[in-house]
Amino acid sequence: MKKPSSKIREEITRLQEQLRQAEAREAERIGRLALKAGLGDIEIEERALVAALEEVAAQFRKGSGRAARPASAQVAPGAAQGPSGEA
Template sequence: MVRKKNVQRIQDEIARLQGELDAHRKAESERLGDLAVKAGLADIEVADRELLTALKAVAAKFQGSPDNTVRAA
């Protein structure tokens, strides 16, 4: 007989994975923020909407590339 996971165990697993996802997103946010500052984005005056549009264009450029790694100078 196959024993199914109980609901609480599944909810605990979801909560654990959500914690991992949140931690990963925070780390990536910090990494990207540091890169943005190094690139000089903290020193320009631009509307958030305009900057978001430009960043989406950059993301699209690299998402379509077979080798989306960038070498730091």
């Protein structure tokens, strides 16, 4: 038996709310990571920042992004780094 349109609308509404919540969680996560990386201190036009982030995303989608460092090699936020960016 087919679902009545009212049930489908209810399901769509429920799924839209789930989508909003998931997007909010993702935005908070990315925001925290961006601040941790120091992006909050950079004065840059939004378009330029979006373009740079799109390039980073493309690198990771292609698999050419750097692999995650082992936990023992991770640098604490604000820690001094050498000229190559490594701690």
